[in-house]
Amino acid sequence: MKREIAALVLLCAVFVSPPLFAEAHGVFSGTNREAKRHRDMPAILMYHDVMDIQPETDAMRQVIAIRPEHLEEQFRYLEDNGFKTLFVSEFAGLIGSEMPKKSVVITFDDGLTDVYEVVLPLIKKYNIKITVYANPGFNGTNGRMSYAQIKKLHDSGLVEIGAHTMKHANLMLADDDEARAEIRYSKGVLQEIIEAPVTSFAYPFGKFGYREEKLVADEGFRIALAADHSHGKNYRNLLSLPRTNIGEKTSLKEFIRILRGL
Numbered sequence: 001m002k003r004e005i006a007a008l009v010l011l012c013a014v015f016v017s018p019p020l021f022a023e024a025h026g027v028f029s030g031t032n033r034e035a036k037r038h039r040d041m042p043a044i045l046m047y048h049d050v051m052d053i054q055p056e057t058d059a060m061r062q063v064i065a066i067r068p069e070h071l072e073e074q075f076r077y078l079e080d081n082g083f084k085t086l087f088v089s090e091f092a093g094l095i096g097s098e099m100p101k102k103s104v105v106i107t108f109d110d111g112l113t114d115v116y117e118v119v120l121p122l123i124k125k126y127n128i129k130i131t132v133y134a135n136p137g138f139n140g141t142n143g144r145m146s147y148a149q150i151k152k153l154h155d156s157g158l159v160e161i162g163a164h165t166m167k168h169a170n171l172m173l174a175d176d177d178e179a180r181a182e183i184r185y186s187k188g189v190l191q192e193i194i195e196a197p198v199t200s201f202a203y204p205f206g207k208f209g210y211r212e213e214k215l216v217a218d219e220g221f222r223i224a225l226a227a228d229h230s231h232g233k234n235y236r237n238l239l240s241l242p243r244t245n246i247g248e249k250t251s252l253k254e255f256i257r258i259l260r261g262l
Contacts, residue, residue, distance in 0.1 A: 040104040041235055042091060043258050046227060047071075048242040050114040053248050063247045068118050070248065074255050075126040078104065083259070085129040088200045089161040092223045092238055104259060106130045106223065107243065108200055109164060111138075116149040123158045133160055133202035133225075136189040137166030147193045154194040162200040163187045163221070171215070172207045178211065183219045199223060213239040 049065035049255060051072065057065075064083040078085065084103040086094075091105045108115050123130055132153060140146035145153070148219030153159040165171065171179045190198045203218050206227025208216075216224045224239040233242050244258050 011196055013120055040099065041095075041261070042086065042105055044088075044091070044105040044107065044225065044241060044243040044262065045246050045258070047106070047108045047246055048110060049112060050118045062249055064245065066187065066246065066248050066250070068122075071167060072122055073252060074246070075122055075128055077252065077256070079126045086133040087129055088162060088223055088225070088241075089160060092200070092241070095196045096239070097236055106160075107202065108132045109227075110143075110168065111135055111145050111150065111164065112143050113145055113149070116145050116153060120153060120156065120159075124156065127158070129158050129160070131162055133162045133164035133199065133200075134186075134190060135164050135166060136193065142172075146196070150190070150193050155198065160200075161190055161194050161196075161198060162202060162225075163190055163198050165201050165204055168204045170205050170207050171203065171212045176211075176215075180215055180219070183221075185214055187219055187221065200225065203227065208240070 013185075022175055046065065050063065050068055050071055051065050051080050053065055055060055055182065056153050077083075082102055084100045086100070086103055088105060088107065091103075094100075103152050105130065108119065108130060115132055118133075119130070122128070132150075134150055135144055136147070136150070136257060139244060140145035141151075162185070165182040166186045166189070167177070167182070170180045171182065174182065187198050187201075199221060200223035201221040202225040206228070208224075215226065222238060223241065225241045225243055226244060229242045234240060235242075246255065247251075250258075
């Protein structure tokens with residue numbers, strides 16, 4: 001008799017309170033809600049060098065650099081399949097509201113001359129928006145763009161400029177004053193160059209913690225990007241937005257999978 005009563009109670013619990021039953025099986029769990037929300041968010045792609053990589057090129061270049069023809073293949077896919085590209089500031093402004101269908105955020109770190117010489121003609125050809133994180137302390141040296149080139153990128157209307165410290169400093173190895181100066185002056189110099197606000201920041205090497213987030217916020221940045229998902233896929237904290245690295249080893253099939261959030 002007791003077993004029959006227990007079975008009846010369990011049956012009632014399942015049919016009268018389905019959310020409780022589903023919660024126990026993860027259907028309405030926070031994990032699943034987060035997973036769905038992440039799939040609904042546009043991918044934030046991270047690029048660096050665009051160069052003619054040979055098979056013997058060092059392993060790191062194979063990961064962070066990409067051949068021009070492969071980059072164009074990816075851009076062509078975006079155009080052919082109706083993807084909408086967003087600046088980082090546009091993306092951040094839409095968090096919490098409905099994102100455009102089939103959208104993506106494209107970023108380039110370090111402000112390398114490749115962006116001006118190779119990427120700029122491609123984004124004009126395919127009408128693609130990108131956000132470029134520059135190190136103004138180099139000004140035409142060490143493979144970085146000159147001030148004039150950064151200004152021309154901005155003036156194209158297809159490029160948003162963000163800060164990446166003055167000289168690609170690892171902020172976690174710097175003391176408070178050094179880290180603050182790298183962040184503050186990169187913002188100030190870039191704003192003078194493009195004659196417009198610079199609102200987003202990318203952490204060099206992806207190295208940051210609570211102190212670095214606070215320093216970035218204190219200098220007036222409202223958005224900051226990580227280099228990967230090592231800090232989690234948290235889109236609620238605008239000071240540690242996750243990105244996905246794209247390089248020569250990223251096949252078109254993998255690129256499409258990333259775009260779909262799979």
